[in-house]
Amino acid sequence: MITTTSLNLDTPLTIGGIELRNRFIMAPMQQYKGSPEGYATEHHVQHYSRRAKGIGLMIVESTAVSDNGRLWPNDIGIYSDRHTEMLKRVTDAVHTRDTPIFVQLSHGGRKSAPEVTDRLIAPSAIPYDESYGKPAELSISEIEALIEDYRMAARRSIMAGFDGIEVHAAHGFLIHQFLSPISNLRNDAYGGTRLGRMKFLKDTLAAIRSETGRNYPVIVRISSTDYIDGGLNPQEHAMILKSLEADGRPA
Template identity: 50%
Template sequence: MSIAFSPVSIGSLTLKNRIVLPPMQQYQGSTDGFATEYHQHHYARRARGGVGLVIIESTAVAPEGRLMTDDIGLFSEAHVAPLAAVAAAVRAENVPVFVQLSHGGRKSVPHGGGVLLAPSRIAYDDCYGLPEAMSAEAIAVAIEAFGTGARRAVAAGFDGVELHAAHGYLLHQFLSPLSNRREDGYGGSPERRWRLLAEVIGAVRAAVGPAVPVTIRVSASDHAAGGLEPEVVAEALQALVPLGLDAVHVSSGGLLPAPPPETGPGYQVRYAEAIRRKMKVPVIAVGQIRTREQVEDILVQGRADLVAIGRPLLIYPDLSRVL
């Protein structure tokens, strides 16, 4: 049997195979961040195609942390019911479903004209503008928002949650020395830069209990001098996993406007491999993985435990047409 279609566990949850639909924005949310019937049909159709796990798109935990004006959120109790319909549609296909919880930080489009927040007063670019450095009170509010979002996700019927600490959004901003120039308890050393993430994990684990899988998506490299590299990210993850993480989803980039220096088939797998060598929890590889040969090679060689396939499944939702 193909290793790609063998079972694997994430925490207490066993998946029927090792193929993951990663979170990809669909730009179909309402103005107020509500999921729609589009999301029900979109994610259920990909689940029907044969993946082992569906992770739905970045879902804002706070109105000021929305990534765009047509994303979706869990920043009010009213958001639960529409997302419960999405979760139910996926689970009806006998596939577990996670939701990715996010806060955009300095890469946000604050709903209702809220304040742009970040660890330090450093802009991503001219379009987003200059953020405010978060106060201790603002940090506490963000931590609570992640915990509340996780509680709502479980209430909506999701099987697990993924924390978005990649692609230049708030949790990534705190991790990277290029965006975090704080000199308090949340910056100034690697350990203090990952303190926020540790506290978010604690809040999320407290909200969902011990049995619900909690995973994290990280950018293993900032593709810039002085930024994050896999060794530093792995060190942070080694400290964070005991707090309640069940798997690590490895991507790269997004902190700076510049694109990665090189791309190509499986170009991010080396980051997943570097982190997997240090981890005792499953690692998910992602990034231009498009063929059965790629998938089998990654898994057989132990470079990752699961493989996420993104854009090909948008085009061909039936997994057999991709692999």
């Protein structure tokens, strides 16, 4: 067993069924090089393969689960089976460096790029700011359709050769919007209380797990605070994460 005092950046780390050779992780960073249809390009193949040598884990930039949820007009997506071919080229290139690679699944919600968003949506009809405009409040059936988008994105992630998934629940995007009492004023099953505000994320993770199984690595990215009175803070997030951790333990 590794003691705390012996840990360093070269100490291996296990996430789910994947062992990382060290603790150097390349965080997801937007490249702004996707095609208008959301395809990865040769830029992504070269960019990620060049940086994969010697690091423990590569996490690909924000990858949209819906054509209506891209964070930027030139984001890449995974909302069609057609996206997997180019993404598989990315994962194959990284794997030649003996480095595992995760995909970051995202949806912008009320912060989706206006240039490529037909209908702005959010948990509640509260605008982020004037530049994005006022979103429509999601119906239950629309929420269920979004959860299905995440499930299908998880299936395609495996098809594309990714070794794990990071669920983007940070930076004010859709899942964060559900979690935060600032942006979620619903009084149905998906709001009202902490458990209600967590339901979209929990249902999304369950849908992803239905495709990946228990041993496939699934991690969640969060923002530690909303930096506003009445919003999420580290203590609130700790309670959310403890609940998610309990749900995610193998049976």
